[in-house]
Amino acid sequence: MNITCNDWRHEFALKLAPENILLQEQNVSILTIQADAWQSASKTAITFNCRFAAIWAKEVNQNFQLNIPLELNGKYLLLRTEIPIAKPEIASWANIYPAANRPERHTHDMFGVIFLDHPDCKRWTRHQAWSETEYPLRKNFSPNNPAIEKETPPDVDYPFFKLDGSGVCEVPVGPVHAGIIEPGHFRFQIAGEDVLNLEERFGYVHKGIEKLSENMEIKSLIRLAGRVSGDSTVAYAWATCQACENAINIEPPKRALFIRAIMSERERVANHLGDIGAICNDVGFAFAYYQFSRLKELWLRLNAEIFQHRFMMDCITFGGVKQDLTTNDIGKMHQEIADFKQELIELFAIIENSESLQDRLKTTGILTQEIAEKIGAVGYVGRASNCDYDLRRDAPYLPYDELSIKVPIFQEGDVAARLKVRAKEIMVSLELINELLNTLPATELQFNYTGSFKNCEGIGLIEAWRGELLVYVSFDENGKIDRYYPRDPSWLNWPALEQLIHGNIVPDFPVCNKSINCSYSGHDL
Amino acid sequence: MKTLLIEIIQVLLFLALSPLLLGWIKCLKCLLQNRRPPSIIQPYFNLIKLIRKQTIVPCEASWIFRFTPYLMFSVSILAGIMVPLFAINLPIAYMQIGDVIVLIGLFALARFFLVLAGMDIGTAFGGMGSSREMLISSLAEPSALLVLFTLAMTASSTNLYLIIKHLIESSFVLRPSFVFAFLGLAMITLAETGRIPIDNPATHLELTMTHEAMILEYSGRYLALIEWSAQIKLMVYLVLLSNIFFPWGIATNLTLSSLSIGLLATILKLFGFGLILAITETNLAKLRLFRAPYFLSITFMLCLLAILSHVILEI
Numbered sequence: 001m002n003i004t005c006n007d008w009r010h011e012f013a014l015k016l017a018p019e020n021i022l023l024q025e026q027n028v029s030i031l032t033i034q035a036d037a038w039q040s041a042s043k044t045a046i047t048f049n050c051r052f053a054a055i056w057a058k059e060v061n062q063n064f065q066l067n068i069p070l071e072l073n074g075k076y077l078l079l080r081t082e083i084p085i086a087k088p089e090i091a092s093w094a095n096i097y098p099a100a101n102r103p104e105r106h107t108h109d110m111f112g113v114i115f116l117d118h119p120d121c122k123r124w125t126r127h128q129a130w131s132e133t134e135y136p137l138r139k140n141f142s143p144n145n146p147a148i149e150k151e152t153p154p155d156v157d158y159p160f161f162k163l164d165g166s167g168v169c170e171v172p173v174g175p176v177h178a179g180i181i182e183p184g185h186f187r188f189q190i191a192g193e194d195v196l197n198l199e200e201r202f203g204y205v206h207k208g209i210e211k212l213s214e215n216m217e218i219k220s221l222i223r224l225a226g227r228v229s230g231d232s233t234v235a236y237a238w239a240t241c242q243a244c245e246n247a248i249n250i251e252p253p254k255r256a257l258f259i260r261a262i263m264s265e266r267e268r269v270a271n272h273l274g275d276i277g278a279i280c281n282d283v284g285f286a287f288a289y290y291q292f293s294r295l296k297e298l299w300l301r302l303n304a305e306i307f308q309h310r311f312m313m314d315c316i317t318f319g320g321v322k323q324d325l326t327t328n329d330i331g332k333m334h335q336e337i338a339d340f341k342q343e344l345i346e347l348f349a350i351i352e353n354s355e356s357l358q359d360r361l362k363t364t365g366i367l368t369q370e371i372a373e374k375i376g377a378v379g380y381v382g383r384a385s386n387c388d389y390d391l392r393r394d395a396p397y398l399p400y401d402e403l404s405i406k407v408p409i410f411q412e413g414d415v416a417a418r419l420k421v422r423a424k425e426i427m428v429s430l431e432l433i434n435e436l437l438n439t440l441p442a443t444e445l446q447f448n449y450t451g452s453f454k455n456c457e458g459i460g461l462i463e464a465w466r467g468e469l470l471v472y473v474s475f476d477e478n479g480k481i482d483r484y485y486p487r488d489p490s491w492l493n494w495p496a497l498e499q500l501i502h503g504n505i506v507p508d509f510p511v512c513n514k515s516i517n518c519s520y521s522g523h524d525l
Numbered sequence: 526m527k528t529l530l531i532e533i534i535q536v537l538l539f540l541a542l543s544p545l546l547l548g549w550i551k552c553l554k555c556l557l558q559n560r561r562p563p564s565i566i567q568p569y570f571n572l573i574k575l576i577r578k579q580t581i582v583p584c585e586a587s588w589i590f591r592f593t594p595y596l597m598f599s600v601s602i603l604a605g606i607m608v609p610l611f612a613i614n615l616p617i618a619y620m621q622i623g624d625v626i627v628l629i630g631l632f633a634l635a636r637f638f639l640v641l642a643g644m645d646i647g648t649a650f651g652g653m654g655s656s657r658e659m660l661i662s663s664l665a666e667p668s669a670l671l672v673l674f675t676l677a678m679t680a681s682s683t684n685l686y687l688i689i690k691h692l693i694e695s696s697f698v699l700r701p702s703f704v705f706a707f708l709g710l711a712m713i714t715l716a717e718t719g720r721i722p723i724d725n726p727a728t729h730l731e732l733t734m735t736h737e738a739m740i741l742e743y744s745g746r747y748l749a750l751i752e753w754s755a756q757i758k759l760m761v762y763l764v765l766l767s768n769i770f771f772p773w774g775i776a777t778n779l780t781l782s783s784l785s786i787g788l789l790a791t792i793l794k795l796f797g798f799g800l801i802l803a804i805t806e807t808n809l810a811k812l813r814l815f816r817a818p819y820f821l822s823i824t825f826m827l828c829l830l831a832i833l834s835h836v837i838l839e840i
Binding site for chain 2: 169170171172173177178179192193280282283284285286287290291294354356357359360364505506507508509510
């Protein structure tokens, strides 16, 4: 036995597979188990109270390798097993972990892995463009297949949940909406204005990120990562770089890490500003919307000035960052933060004191702590429902290990709580940026790696503005990308919307949705 | 002949000024939100744009869908005749063609058809909008009648021209019933014209709409007619508020000078009410849909108090 962890993972491994080796690799430990122990592993995991983080498959020789990372107390354990491609069957985790439901369906649609006893085994990502027997992420599937070029048949037979009864109406909303938002379909069953049930249907922005990344060079992969979900481009680029850096065990210079953190916090602030305004706008409080939009715009313009891109796309490179910050830049950021703090205190007071606004936000869309824990909600969605988890504090990656992070927590779980978490996070991030700017170390910007990337793998874990972002990268024997799987926090938070809408009325759906604001693009891949 | 001309001018003024009034309100709202406002005449451009655009009619639509915009527009013109804008003592007042009950009835007729049109095309949003519209109007209409009855009892007439004439000719007394009636009618105006806090005229969110949800499938000149009618309706309500409760300046004889003073006074009063409306809308978020009945029951109570205080105190 070669067990190096002295936390819950040790116990977990002893209980589940004492004969197996628990490997300590960078930020996660790996435990390989037999396929027939997969189901008992899920039961052990729930007794430990672990949080299900993701599931992904990967083709290895004649087998599919399945991976499930679990998290408890900020420690990650990666469960791994292999099943033959000829008979790709495995027990489903979805009965015990509802969060596994859609990721397992995604894995089925992409690889053809059959999850036994799955509670809801209809398709998820599978597009009409490829047939039911084709699985795009298998290595023998070519994306340049001429059959795919032909016109895609319409999607008509998705088996939506049905509900009958007198006075029950079905309202389909989307995927094309009246505003400029991403496409997603929401199927409501309503009685009068009360929502009885909501079913989400996504996949309209499936871009084939996972297939595209196959055989890519590392540089192209990081460019691609920055485009998985445009509003989180910094987080994706950082998480992907971190995964690659972990794979070959290098550490970027400190100055680069600090600049990455500054960009990541700037991204958080920009998105929180925009969304707080948008939440207010959805209940007809246009004043706040225009004020926050103005602030966000100013913030983005400084991004453009300093980083040459409003959203800081392609600013993070493997082993470092693209460009340095000058003293002039630092001064500008300090100045801007000082101005923003003043304005924000005023604006938050207006929001807090506007009775008609608070009346709309309070008790709307309540996500109880119990449900939030059950579905594994992360980020501000979880933190508004008393799920106290923030990677920057609880599983700190560089450079956050040196900083003390205040994590705002609320118990109410309503739209108002989610708004307050984000308002507080803005203030925390402004402080953090100040601190990072003040203590910016004078080192190089780039780790120059000349070695190869043969047959290695790594996991990146970042607290993106939406919550925990997990990225898996593995390289093949030529040093090209073998498998890239980014798990957006939205995979865990989208199901929260279906839950928190219960007991609400139809006209409150937009504000509930906006308070969650999950990514469609990051989820559809 | 001259009075007929004035009557025609009044209707034309309703048609011509209502987009300007909306433009004014939009400008003020922009300024209050620290934004650069669009041109005050932007609503005219919007109407012209819509009239020029192709009209698309859903294939499921019946005659109701096509008929409704014309009906709404005709109702608006009739309302323009019945509501004194800047002059009283017009012959129409004595012709007994329409009084306040007919006015409310006409608006109810237009709404009835709009609600049917919303459901006619069979989309989920239209149906939702229609059901919400009926919820709101079923509570707002009785209140509106109560307010107007209070006025009718004071002036012993249901004709708006005669009501105003009576008010302007009797010496000024602060009547408690009028305070209640004014507050009631102001709240009814917000509800009936789809303004915040009852409905949000600027939203793009289908699920939260009321008025906009019913007209989602309209386009081109149909949409132009409906929007124009809505603008005239807003103007009619604001004219009611300003000319009944603040009748000063309105022309009582038909000389050019008093007519121009009357017109100027009306425009000033309307712009003043526009300012109040813009401030209200900027300061409030939209009410939760099921709070709207509370809002409207307060309105109803105010209107009831108006009529009661009139009966108890003023007779």
